[in-house]
Amino acid sequence: MEEIAVQLFGIPEIRLGDEKIRFPYKKAEAFFYYLCVRKKVSRDQVICLLWGDEDETSGKKKLRDAVYQVKRLLGKDLLLTGGHTEIELNPQAPLRTDWEKQEEPENEGEFLDHFYIKNCYEFEEWAEEIRTRIRKRRAEEARCRMEKAAVEKDDASLQKYSNFLLAEDPYNEELYFETMSLYAENGSYTMAIRLYNDLKRRLSRDLSEEPSKGLKELFQRIYNMKETVQAGEAGLTLSFVGRKRELYQLSGFLSGREGAESVLAVCGESGSGKTAFLEQGIRLASGDGFTVLKTACYKQGEEFYLSPWNDIFQELYQLSERENQAGGAGEILEQFLNGAKAEEGKASRMTYPMVEKMALDLLQALSKRRRILLVFDDIQWMDSMSGQLLNRVLLRLGRERLLLLCSMSREGEGRTLESLEPLLLKDQVAILRLEPFTREETDELIRKTLPDLASEEEKKAEIYRATDGNAFFLRELLTLIREKGYTLEKSKKTNYVIQARLSGLSRQERETLGAMAVFPGKIQVEDLELLLPDTDRLSLLRLLESLQERFLIREVLTGWNVQYEFVHRAFQEYVCEQQSRGKTQLYHQILARHYEEKALQSRETTLFPQVIYHYEGCHDLIRACWYKIEWMKEYYTLINENFPVLHWQVADLSEGVGVMPQADEMIRLAGEIMDLQGSSEKIRRMKLEMNYILGRYHIAQGEYRQGLFHIEEGIRLAKELSDTRMLLSCFRQQIFYGIQVEDLERVKTYVEMGIEKVKENSPLREAFLSLEWELEHSSGQTLEETLRERLKESRGDGALQDDDVKDWEEYGTFLRLKGWYLLHGQTDSQAERTLWAAADIFKGLGSGCEPGRAACLSYIGDSMDRQGRFLEAVSFYEQAIALVEKNPRINGLGQFYARAGQALFMAGNTEKGREYLEQAEKRLKENGCVWGLERTEALLCLISLSEMNLEEAERRFYEGMELSEKIRNPQTQKLLETARQKLRKRGAQLQKRFGADGFS
Structure with missing residues (x-):
């Protein structure tokens, strides 16, 4: 139909x-x-x-x-x-x-x-x-998406959904107000202004009206922001970028909304750009017609009363003189400013009430003409009398005449709020926090200042990691890059700033930072105790709290674990650079041995990145390389083998220092290992391991020539070193290659060589020979009993020894592969007996061997499939899936889903078959597995054809063809040829599209 x-x-x-x-x-x-x-x-x-x-x-x-x-x-x-x-x-x-x-x-x-x-x-x-209902729902959905777009700073989506809403309700001024505000918050001032002009024209043309007063004020506010910010950018060496949302909040503060706060305190860490932000505020206020009076507070001046007011009074004096409005306050002001030159005794008569009255009179007179903005930079260093005067004038004049814009450091926030307590109690203080620049804002700054780096994603990421988005560090680094070319070194000015931040630390605090500096990421107290054994736990926690109060480190809660890290990478790098190399190297050595011991005890690869990092830190490159090889070997066992046998627990490949070992990292490491000089056993063993890893990787990717070259080299080195385990591993790769291209002779040769090699030096030789005799001559039940007896004999009174377990694993694996060979050699009954024997071996070995048993059940399912017993085959595939589905990283899981999907399709259950095949596609793509994916695409192509979905069928066909050219599996090639013929037959209108040229 x-x-x-x-x-x-x-x-x-x-x-x-x-x-x-x-x-x-x-x-x-x-x-x-x-x-x-x-x-x-x-x-x-x-x-x-x-x-x-x-x-x-x-x-x-x-x-x-x-x-x-x-x-x-x-x-x-x-x-x-x-x-x-x-x-x-x-x-x-x-x-x-x-x-x-x-x-x-x-x-x-x-x-x-x-x-x-x-x-x-x-x-x-x-x-x-x-x-009506749909209009309402669409409007609600569009509003949600518009607000989301504003948060994500997605201007294209913001415009798209705002246009939809405005088209539905073209005269809704509240909607225009909201949309213009969102545009302004994102810095899209031109779009906001254009929107206002569109409404103005529509109202004039259709209703002969003008926009409301509130909308006009918003337009003026946004226009002022646009002119001010653009003028500021033109005058700065490095553009003032980002902070668009914060600037809009500042603009709202200046606009004089009734009942709003009279103080806006800008808070941020050192170097976050607070002073630059205040300069933008001054430009905005000047554009809005404010009289701006600016001063700065200094740590050295906190003991001198009314020191910050000197600059303000100086400006007030000049303004009052110019406008002739000082009145009686002018004489007092002149006396205050020239106290040192006044007649003897006069300065002594200056009291705080006189200064307060003078300030109130002058500010009241000046504010009758224009609103006043007081700007205090670093207000945390303000003396108590200055704070008292500031509270007084702000409360007396009110926000309609006088506003305060100030900046404060994060560590000085508590002191500042305490000095502004009278205003705080009346809800007159708002805090605007300047966070470090985001990655997007950092990229914008790089694009504007260093356009040559605009397309260098890796370098931009390195710049962001080096600066953590801190405005000062970022500005200094970009200036250095512009002068010297690309570099990540710190400027002298940056070092001076960091040095100033670290001044005043006690010896114990410096030692704590020095110990923290050698860690690559978050740090637990237990790890710090290894490096600071003379400091007890409580004292160490107090030191860490003190460093947190100085905003040099921060506490991070991960689950229930409390960890610590530097606030800025630049601090960590500076501390590490200033510390003696001998101490740094010793710290790395202690930690490398500690993590190595834990890894060997737990058999978990999650600790390998720490082991590698610290061995590299203490320059023990041989041990670092050895652990890199072990990590890659286990990782690529999971990634490149369908039914892996792991000797370490690869719990979570996404966690840890340094991420998963990608192919380029593997190739780079291989180059380092192959270039090692010398012929010592350790170097040859590393070369053996690396050849094995590379060979397996290339075979799994369908790059057979390179893969077989490395495996042959691995076999040569394994024989030289008498390394039976690695020799067997290389044999298996030869077999896997044979399976992929259905080279039965190669599979037979290496299966037989593998079984003989397992038996050659194993103390279980007699058990293996007995099992083989039973396979040839006994019934299935007798064989199972024999196998149980042999495993029991191997176990003795306790658990199996590690070497015995490995021998049984190796023997079971080669027996499974022999079953595959027999199955494809048309000896189904013998193949099934062999596969059941291998499955029982893995079952007897217990936990950890589920992938091996699942593979055996899957091959038995293949036997059922060959005999046309499709539903029985599906039953075996589903048993295999159940054994390994808790570990989705196993490639074999995708293979099982694919085989089950094919059997269901052959049985006529297309819907269920598609479900299984789509699961297979998802699993294989997630794991980056090529083998099996080409067959999955071919089968999905055939299913799409049966459903008359020709567009999907065509896409699946070409994807399957592209993969099949690499894998060259004969069975898949037959499926794709069937799909090609079916596509050619689909109607006269498709003849041209699916002709011989398209499917040759």
């Missing part, structure tokens, strides 16, 4: 395949649209909706005819009419509508637009109700 496509939004349309369907009369078409929305309806509902003005008999007759017309035009199986009361759409029918996308703002067009039935008011009322 061809697909039925129904368009309900915009001008409605119905298509059966490529043919447009036209109903003989509109009420039959309306009935079908109603059913597309409701899915299931009662006959009475339809009659009332469409034939309510007619008698019951006539209504029923016309409904029957409408049902007939739908079945005639679209297929008799489309409607289910069992019984005499209800009609429903067949859920199995290939029907696709756009109803599910009704709330999407992108879904243009009204519901059933321009579709009307003369004198059918009930239907029109129902359709209009649907339209």
Whole structure:
């Protein structure tokens, strides 16, 4: 049955395949649209909706005819009419509508637009109700997406959804206000201004009105911000970027909203750009007509009363002189400013009440003409008398005449708020926190100042990591790069700033920072105790708290674990550089041995990155390389082998210092290992391991020539070193290659060589020989009993020894591979006996060997599949899936899903087959596994063809072909050839598209 496509939004349309369907009369078409929305309806509902003005008999007759017309035009199986009361759409029918996308703002067009039935008011009322509901839902969805776009600074989406809302409600000034504000917060001032002008023209043209006062004020505020920020950028060596949301908040503070705060305190860490932000505030305030009086507080001046007010009084004196408004306060002001030159005794008569009255009089007189903005930089160093005067003038004059914009450091926040307590109690203080620049803001700054680095993603990431987005560190580094070329070194000015931050630390605090500096990331107290054994736990925690109070380090809670890290990487690097190399190297050595011991005890690879990092730190490169090889060997065992046997616990590949070892890292390390000079056993062993890792990787990727070269080299070195385990591992890679390309002779040769090598020096030789005899001569039950006895003998009174476990694992693996060879050699019964024996070995070995047993069950499923017993095959594949599904990183899981999907497809259950194959595709792609993915794509292509989904079939075919060219598996090639032939047969309209040239 061809697909039925129904368009309900915009001008409605119905298509059966490529043919447009036209109903003989509109009420039959309306009935079908109603059913597309409701899915299931009662006959009475339809009659009332469409034939309510007619008698019951006539209504029923016309409904029957409408049902007939739908079945005639679209297929008799489309409607289910069992019984005499209800009609429903067949859920199995290939029907696709756009109803599910009704709330999407992108879904243009009204519901059933321009579709009307003369004198059918009930239907029109129902359709209009649907339209109203959908308009509301679309508007709500568009508003949510617009707000999300504003948070994510996605200007394109912000414009898209705001345009949708404004088109729906073009005269809503509240909506314009909100949208303009969002644009301004993101720094899109031009868009906000354009929006205002559009509304102004529309109101003038359509209603002969002007925008409201609030909207006009917002426009002026945004226009002022645009002019001020652009002028500021033109005058700065390094552009003032980012802080758009904060600037908009500052603009709102200056705009004088009734009941708002009179103090805006800008808080941030050292170097966060507080002073630059105040300069922007001064520009905004000047543009808004404020009189700006600026001063700065200094640590050295906190003992001198009214020191910060000297600059303000100086400016007030000049202003009062210019405007001749000083009055009696002028003489007192002059006396205050020239106290040292006044006649003897006069200065002594200056008291605080006199200064306060003078300040109030001058500020009151000046504020009658223009509002005043006081700007205090580093207000945390303000003396107590200055704080008292500041509180007094702010409370007396009120925010409609006087505002305070100030900056404070994070460590001085408590002291500042304490000095502003009277204002704080009246809710007159707002705090604006300047966070470090985000990665996006850092990229914007780099693009504006160093355009040559705009496309260098890695270098931009390194710059961000080196500066942590701190405005000062970032500005200094970019200036250095502009002068010297790309570098990550710190400027002298940066070093001076860090040195100043670290001044005043006690010896113990410096030692604590020195110990923390050698760690690559977060640090636990227990690890610090290893390096500071003379400091007890409580004293160490007190030292860490003290360093937190100075904002040099921060506490990080990970689950229930409390950890510590430097606030800035630059601090860590500086401390490490200043520390003696001998002490740093000793710290690394202590930690490397500690983590190594823990890794050997727990057998967990998650500790390997720390071991490697610290061995590199103490320059023990041989041991660092050895652990890198071990880590990569285990990682790529999981990634490149379908049924891995792991000797370390690879718990979470995404955690730890340094991330998962990617292919480029592996190639780089391989180059380092291969270039090592000398022929010592340790160096040759590392070269053996590296050849094995590279060979396995290339074979798994279908790069057979390189892979076989490295495996052959690995076999040579393994024989030289008499390393049986590695020799067997290389044999298995030869077998895996043979399986991929179905080279049965190669598989047979290396399986036999592997089994003989396992038996050669193993103390279990007799057990293995006995098992082989049973395989040849005994029944399945006898074989299972023999196997249990041999495992019991190996175990003795306790658990199996590690070497015995490894021998059984190796023997079971080669026995499984022998089963595969026998299966493809057309000896099904012998193959199944061999595979059951291997499965029982893995079962007897217990936990950790589930992938091996699952592989055996999967091969037995293959045997069932070859015999046409598809449902039995699926049963075995599902057992295999159940054994390993808790570890989705195992590639074999994707293979099991693929085989189960193929068997279900062959059994005629296409729907379930697709479900399993899509699971296989997902698992294999997540793991980056190529082998098996090409067959999965070929099978999905065939399923798509059976469902008449030619577009998907074509895509799947080409993806499968591309992968198959690398893997060269004969079975997959046969499937793809079948798909090619089926595609060629799909209709005259596809002959040109799927001709011989397209599928050669």
